[in-house]
Amino acid sequence: MGAGMGGFVDGILLHQILQWHNMLSGKMPPNNLVDAKVNMYWDGIFHAAVWIMTALGLRLLWGAGAQTDVPWSGRTFFGGLLIGWGLFNVVEGTIDHEILSLHHVYEYTGNHLPADLAFLGFGVLLLLSGWGFIRAGQADSIRLRVS
């Protein structure tokens, strides 16, 4: 679920509102209407995929809620969301930005590396924060179960 929501942050904020990049902007810069619309199509495919990922996450959360060995803690949940978002940034940033060069975080510069590294660094920060929240959530579980 966190990975899906992280995908929506990327798609809605960086693709549509700020328009820093599109899915294929590294290979097909949106310099004319046709290329912009082709990029729009692939952005739509990306959004559909992260929507499915989010829906699947909701289904897994529903299943996890019924299990007795899963702590029902707000901090654990929030930590899980952050870890998912961080994983999205790291995986997507590594594959799409660095390996395949389908696009870069900020296309309007000659040097793409700083923004790409910032995106990856933010992902690592999210992973660490998420892990911290999950660790802290263990205390919530203990209180809930013992009382």
Place this chain on the structure above:
Amino acid sequence: MSKLFSLLLVALLTGAHTAGACTVCRPKVQAAIHNQHYAANALLMLLPVLLLIGGGLLLYFSSSFPSLYWKPTLLRPAAPTALR
């Protein structure tokens, strides 16, 4: 007053230009999307999402998943001596 406002709104909308799709460029757009690279583009673009979904499902259905973030031994009831 509200009826007057509604009539005014309808009158303004009636006079407005209709939003039109790009009828001229649509064939070029379709040709640029559905070409011989379509499957490769789709696969490459969805690769990170597929990896994340696969990893998530693997983790969820793995028997050792709860032990990654939760230690059941911490939840055992306290020893009787600790309760006194």
